[in-house]
Amino acid sequence: MYSQVQGNKPGMNGTEIMTTDTMSIRDMCLTFDVTPRTLRFYESKELLFPVRDGQRRLFTKRDRARLKLILRGKRFGFSLEEIRQLLDLYHMNDSQETQLSKTYEFAERHLADMEAQKAELDEAIGELKTQMEWGAKKLAAISKDQSAA
Amino acid sequence: MYSQVQGNKPGMNGTEIMTTDTMSIRDMCLTFDVTPRTLRFYESKELLFPVRDGQRRLFTKRDRARLKLILRGKRFGFSLEEIRQLLDLYHMNDSQETQLSKTYEFAERHLADMEAQKAELDEAIGELKTQMEWGAKKLAAISKDQSAA
DNA sequence: CGTTTCGTTTACGTTAACGTCAATTTGTCT
DNA sequence: AGACAAATTGACGTTAACGTAAACGAAACG
Numbered sequence: 001m002y003s004q005v006q007g008n009k010p011g012m013n014g015t016e017i018m019t020t021d022t023m024s025i026r027d028m029c030l031t032f033d034v035t036p037r038t039l040r041f042y043e044s045k046e047l048l049f050p051v052r053d054g055q056r057r058l059f060t061k062r063d064r065a066r067l068k069l070i071l072r073g074k075r076f077g078f079s080l081e082e083i084r085q086l087l088d089l090y091h092m093n094d095s096q097e098t099q100l101s102k103t104y105e106f107a108e109r110h111l112a113d114m115e116a117q118k119a120e121l122d123e124a125i126g127e128l129k130t131q132m133e134w135g136a137k138k139l140a141a142i143s144k145d146q147s148a149a
Numbered sequence: 150m151y152s153q154v155q156g157n158k159p160g161m162n163g164t165e166i167m168t169t170d171t172m173s174i175r176d177m178c179l180t181f182d183v184t185p186r187t188l189r190f191y192e193s194k195e196l197l198f199p200v201r202d203g204q205r206r207l208f209t210k211r212d213r214a215r216l217k218l219i220l221r222g223k224r225f226g227f228s229l230e231e232i233r234q235l236l237d238l239y240h241m242n243d244s245q246e247t248q249l250s251k252t253y254e255f256a257e258r259h260l261a262d263m264e265a266q267k268a269e270l271d272e273a274i275g276e277l278k279t280q281m282e283w284g285a286k287k288l289a290a291i292s293k294d295q296s297a298a
Numbered sequence: 299c300g301t302t303t304c305g306t307t308t309a310c311g312t313t314a315a316c317g318t319c320a321a322t323t324t325g326t327c328t
Numbered sequence: 329a330g331a332c333a334a335a336t337t338g339a340c341g342t343t344a345a346c347g348t349a350a351a352c353g354a355a356a357c358g
Contacts, residue, residue, distance in 0.1 A: 025335070036335080041316060055324070055336055072273060075266065077226035080315075089280055097291055104284045111277050117224065118270050124221060125263050128256065131238055135253045142246055174305070185305080190346060204306055204353080229345075 022051065022058035032067055042070065047084055066091065076117070086110060171200065171207035181216055191219065196233055215240065225266070235259060 025036050042048045043057070047070055050057035059067075066087055073083040089103045174185050191197045192206070196219055199206035208216075215236055222232040238252045 035317080037316065037318085040336085045315095057335085072269065075226070075269065076273070077224070086277075089277075089284060092284070092287075097287065100284060100287055100291070104281065104288060107277065107281050107284070111274065111281065114270060114274050114277070118267065118274065120221065120224065121263060121267050121270065124225070125260065125267065128238075128260055128263070132253065132256050132260065135238065135241070135249060135256070138241075138246065138249055139253060142249070184347080186346065186348085189306085194345095206305085 022060055023064070025050075025057050025059070028059050028064070028067070031064075032071065034067075034071075039067075042067070042080075045080055045084065047080065047087065062091065076114070082110075170210050172213070174199075174206050174208070177208050177213070177216070180213075181220065183216075183220075188216075191216070191229075194229055194233065196229065196236065211240065225263070231259075 023031070025039055028034070028039055029036055039048065039050075039057070039059070043050060048059070048063045048066055050059045050063055052058065069087060069090060070080070070083050073086065074080075078086075085103070085106050088099065089107050092100060092103065172180070174188055177183070177188055178185060188197065188199075188206070188208075192199060197208070197212045197215055199208045199212055201207065218236060218239060219229070219232050222235065223229075227235075234252070234255050237248065238256050241249060241252065
């Protein structure tokens, strides 16, 4: 649904298609529902590494994968700094094996956190449902009172 | 494991036990691992309603139930304002039936949020596990290289 | 009775995660 | 060329959720 045509150098007439697989900042904003400020902020925090076409940022496929993980991490309540460490695991390249062991341990703790969170979430959902059934009964009683009046 | 003796008025000798079922601010801090500042802050935001013994706050059983819900809500990434609304559902008394319907609707949205969050959490856990298996294989390869050298 | 030991109020400070605004540059259209 | 839109770089502002420090009162203790 979005243009894959980006990074056209001067000299292109617009009919040629350069599927460089990069996206402009605006396309990123529309696709992921974030603001330009957010993307620049994430770059400043070294969460994203858009390449440059002159001054302008071009976001690669890798940046988009990372952004998806960032936004998901945020929904789980992780800080950007924690997320940055996790991104290292997802985007580890072969020349960074020295850090792999440390990253792996971090991921283990993170996984434990998430599973604990899941257990608690299940419990909370159960309790909320119980409360809502109580509320539903109350509501039913009220509407009955009113029809009787 | 914590003292249930609180709110003793002057004139008590310490052998009598007044199981008023209230806790001092310090006991609350130890029990729930929060700071006094946090408890006062929650009171100022009308999340807790400790009674007073002169100047001092005494936290009731109701306050403790609410605090548990507050801390859990925070772990799920909800704001204090959102949590305050949910507390209305859990601590609704019969004289507040006018607001019940509104609160119920809020709870329905909240429940939907939580179930969506659970689904996403399951997915994230699965992906993280996959990545960690990849990482584990890498680590195994490295240690093999080193033993061969 | 002096002194530590909580607890209280008031008020200013802090951090994360951006928002917002201004000045400027660059590309695009007519 | 002129105008307009879109992007960039500072730089300062904002909100939530507390932290921290000062100044004070009350209670407990030797």
